[in-house]
Amino acid sequence: MKTNSNTYTIIYSAIIVVVVAFLLAFVSQALKAKQDANVALDVKKQILNSLNIRGLGDSEAEAKYGEVVKSEEAVGEQKLYTCEIDGQPVYVCTVKGMGLWGPVFGYISVAADKNTVYGAYFNHDSETAGLGAEIKDSQAWQEKFKGKKINADDDPEIELGVAKKIEVPESEVDAVTGATLTSNGVSLMLKEGLKPFMEILKNK
Numbered sequence: 559m560k561t562n563s564n565t566y567t568i569i570y571s572a573i574i575v576v577v578v579a580f581l582l583a584f585v586s587q588a589l590k591a592k593q594d595a596n597v598a599l600d601v602k603k604q605i606l607n608s609l610n611i612r613g614l615g616d617s618e619a620e621a622k623y624g625e626v627v628k629s630e631e632a633v634g635e636q637k638l639y640t641c642e643i644d645g646q647p648v649y650v651c652t653v654k655g656m657g658l659w660g661p662v663f664g665y666i667s668v669a670a671d672k673n674t675v676y677g678a679y680f681n682h683d684s685e686t687a688g689l690g691a692e693i694k695d696s697q698a699w700q701e702k703f704k705g706k707k708i709n710a711d712d713d714p715e716i717e718l719g720v721a722k723k724i725e726v727p728e729s730e731v732d733a734v735t736g737a738t739l740t741s742n743g744v745s746l747m748l749k750e751g752l753k754p755f756m757e758i759l760k761n762k
Contacts, residue, residue, distance in 0.1 A: 599620065602623040602627075603619050604665055604679050604681065605623065605639060605650055605679075606622060606626075607665070608650055608664070608666065608667045608677045608679040609626065609641060609667050610667075610676070610677040610704070626641045626643060627639050627641050627650075628640050633651075633754050633755055634754055635654075636651070636653065636751070636755075637652050638651055638755055638758060640762075643676075647762070648667050648668065648676050649668045649672070650667045650668075651665070651666045651751070651755040652664075652665055653666060653751030653752065654747065654751060655744065655746055655747025656743050656747075657682055657684075657685050657690055657744070658685060658686065658690050658737070658743070659683075659685055659686070659690070660684040660685070662680065662682045662685065662693065662740065662744060663680070663682070664678060664681060664693075664744070664747070665678070668759065672759045672760070674706070674708070675704060675706045675707075675718065677700075677701075678700050678703035678704070679700055680694055680700060682694055685737070685740050686737070686740075689734065689735075689736045689737040690737040690740030690741075692737065693740060693741075696734075703718075706728065706729050707728045708729070708756065709729070710728040710729045716750075716753060716756070717729035717749075718752065719731075719748055720732070720733050720734075720741045722741070
């Protein structure tokens with residue numbers, strides 16, 4: 559077959575595509591267990607972050623997670639983690655919502671009184687760096703949630719949220735500067751996402 563013919567070029571290209579596809583599939587399959595383990599470890603670190611346990615290495619995080627997380631249970635499509643810190647129960651609730659450009663999600667830990675935020679950690683898929691991405695990148699902003707009340711009074715509605723103008727200081731955190739829509743998404747995520755957990759925690 560002539561190497562400068564169209565037929566040769568088509569056949570050669572097809573062979574290269576098949577070989578590359580096979581190699582990519584093989585590598586992906588070979589690394590899947592490692593990738594899954596890394597994803598699971600990252601989730602554990604995020605849960606620990608919400609418990610104010612940060613900056614641990616991989617092996618330290620694995621050990622600490624095994625020490626403090628006692629159980630997990632499904633709450634619809636989300637999960638509730640029952641933990642123990644200094645002999646006291648702490649409950650970690652997973653929440654999901656929408657930011658400006660895509661999904662936002664997080665972990666809210668609730669103290670033994672089942673109404674006080676013990677800690678918080680937020681993450682996102684595609685928020686703007688320096689603006690909406692601050693919900694993940696700013697530890698200082700996440701720490702503003704510590705000590706806030708999920709319900710500041712006897713109202714059954716979730717009051718914990720994010721606001722540009724604070725009206726309920728016991729339950730609200732200042733919005734991220736320049737990221738109104740992302741902040742609104744986090745606030746709605748908390749108000750809607752925590753509802754099913756509060757019902758379950760009443761019986762804990």
